Amino acid sequence: MTSRKTVQNTHIEAPFRVLHSALVDVTVFMNRPQADEAMLREAGISLDRALFPLLLGIERFGPIGVVDLADRAGRDHTTVSRQVAKLESLGLVERQADARDRRVRNAVISPKGKAMTDQVDAARMRMAHALFEGWDPADIEQLSRLMRRFADGIATMTKDD
Amino acid sequence: MTSRKTVQNTHIEAPFRVLHSALVDVTVFMNRPQADEAMLREAGISLDRALFPLLLGIERFGPIGVVDLADRAGRDHTTVSRQVAKLESLGLVERQADARDRRVRNAVISPKGKAMTDQVDAARMRMAHALFEGWDPADIEQLSRLMRRFADGIATMTKDD
DNA sequence: CTATTTATGTGCATAATGCACACAATGAGG
């Protein structure tokens, strides 16, 4: 049933497919702005669709320059430049000169911006608690460990292209 | 170092945080249209940024109606309606009447569209092979299994809201 | 020192997005 095609790696293809489809499902979920927006509205906050992922990116990867951020977001650097400026004008991020490269104006999250992303994190954490109810703690630990390793692998691959 | 705050669930919070940050990293990667676009260009195909995720969604979840698809994509249904029409005019998806609800015009992927998504899948599979080099097959199997379970949990939660 | 690359940003045309609205089909309640 599972052994088809070239026999060499078939035994490893099946888990790949399972993993891939699971990742697609999770990615779709993580992308849902409705969830985030609903949470933020609940907290009395509102932010444009396009701005929010960038705020999360700055929180996670900052201090980060416009070009790097644009690369991560998959958008043109000019678009990101404008959006970061907007986030700055909203007081959600701050910009600071890079110590080693004076061209770079790194974006870092402001206390006000951090308060927003913290709320999103907290809401996700609450969901996680509900989601993992009934799981064996060892499985949770395994999943976390392997996902981290997987993400690190991706980061390594991405770096050397 | 890791034990702070309320002691009650601290032992389970740490894996959550690790998992969350790993998921964010992976999500960022999966969202990169550059990767997909590069692959498609390599194959002589070109498709608009906004259209491609929808094509992947239709391939994965189709036959699916505009409203459902819009909900998954996190965009307004009117936007998705136009984009699906565009995909249809490009011959990448087909539309068919729903057997039970004559209002619904389900979108399904066409052979031509499938050929495109297959190429993306194949490219991702190649990357996976490189990524998992040196992994213990048992770990790969574990990761796949647990991620699938995790994704199913999310799907269940999402369904009942 | 000159040439090239890199990081950031602006002007402008184009595409995407969402709201208001419309219409057809469904389903609930009388």
Add this chain to the structure above:
DNA sequence: CCTCATTGTGTGCATTATGCACATAAATAG
């Protein structure tokens, strides 16, 4: 059967986001 609210789909229109061409400043290569 007949309203009437709900749901799935789609169009007109104003707004916003996006990316290309281009510009500037700083770093880097030669």
